[in-house]
Amino acid sequence: MTEVTSTSTQAKETSAADAADSTATAARPSAGSGRGSRPLLEVRGVTKRFGGIQALSNVSLEVAPGETVGLIGPNGAGKTTLFDCVNGLMHPDAGTVIFDGQRIDGMPVYRRARLGIGRTFQKIELFAGATVREQLMVAEREKRGDGRLWKDLLWRGAPSPEEVDEVDQMVKSLGLEDVADTPAEAISLGQGRLVELGRALVQRPRLLLLDEPSSGLDSNETTALAAVLTVVRRDFGTAMLLVEHDLDMVAAAVTRVYVLDFGRMIASGPLDDVLSDDAVRAAYLGQAPLAPS
Numbered sequence: 001m002t003e004v005t006s007t008s009t010q011a012k013e014t015s016a017a018d019a020a021d022s023t024a025t026a027a028r029p030s031a032g033s034g035r036g037s038r039p040l041l042e043v044r045g046v047t048k049r050f051g052g053i054q055a056l057s058n059v060s061l062e063v064a065p066g067e068t069v070g071l072i073g074p075n076g077a078g079k080t081t082l083f084d085c086v087n088g089l090m091h092p093d094a095g096t097v098i099f100d101g102q103r104i105d106g107m108p109v110y111r112r113a114r115l116g117i118g119r120t121f122q123k124i125e126l127f128a129g130a131t132v133r134e135q136l137m138v139a140e141r142e143k144r145g146d147g148r149l150w151k152d153l154l155w156r157g158a159p160s161p162e163e164v165d166e167v168d169q170m171v172k173s174l175g176l177e178d179v180a181d182t183p184a185e186a187i188s189l190g191q192g193r194l195v196e197l198g199r200a201l202v203q204r205p206r207l208l209l210l211d212e213p214s215s216g217l218d219s220n221e222t223t224a225l226a227a228v229l230t231v232v233r234r235d236f237g238t239a240m241l242l243v244e245h246d247l248d249m250v251a252a253a254v255t256r257v258y259v260l261d262f263g264r265m266i267a268s269g270p271l272d273d274v275l276s277d278d279a280v281r282a283a284y285l286g287q288a289p290l291a292p293s
């Protein structure tokens, strides 16, 4: 029996919440994948509407401590909206978001960040004029809460030896030594995505939401990024929820995936099983072929 389940055949009378709950249960990781059996992140029946658009409809999922989980689905499926509801940029119309046993869906972004939810964005934005090292230093100092504006953070007093050390370590972990003192506008998109990842990582998140980190990268850069994620998981034990269109990258990084389509969770389970699921294939019809190369 495979873990993949979908709502396609049981028709749509079954509520998406029920279906998503059953898929989440089916795909629930074993207790060995994290601390105890309690999930780090629990999304329960989250719904989000924009006017007439039902961006999310009773969506549920779980991520265990230290686990890397994929979230895939066609354009407009609701993946970024779900991230927004988890990190606090948006508040769901209904449903709950629980982090490490604590309900967080009413909390602002900064409080969720303090609890350990980090995020990278689909469209990266780096500080113009600041070097790679400085971009990371801003995030490092922000973590300590000793400033408000990035300029203050950068120029108000010299960084402490600990801060310099943390940033140096991150530069090394990301393989950015060659461009550490290069301004953001002179680095490649791939390097920029690594800086974005580093800015999230210096905050030492327990959960990292990655929104299409390989977007715009060539295949070498994508391979390098996948390798970095493996190191992050191994060295920091960070749990990750990965939104990604590059299925090779998904296959390399995750143990299981959830599939969103038109705001509904239509399947979950190991990637190979999910990709051969009829509902998933139908959702992707007309899009790129569904097999990792």
Ligand SMILES: Nc1ncnc2c1ncn2[C@@H]1O[C@H](COP(=O)(O)OP(=O)(O)OP(=O)(O)O)[C@@H](O)[C@H]1O
Residues within 6 Å of the ligand: 050, 053, 054, 055, 073, 074, 075, 076, 077, 078, 079, 080, 081, 082, 122
């Ligand atoms: N702020 C907003 N206002 C109105 N509609 C929105 C807003 N954000 C998202 N939407 C709509 O909600 C739906 C889900 O969008 P979302 O960006 O979450 O999809 P996605 O799965 O991240 O897509 P992609 O793969 O293209 O990034 C889409 O129909 C989108 O147009």
Ligand SMILES: [Mg+2]
Residues within 6 Å of the ligand: 079, 080, 081, 122, 211
């Ligand atoms: Mg998106």
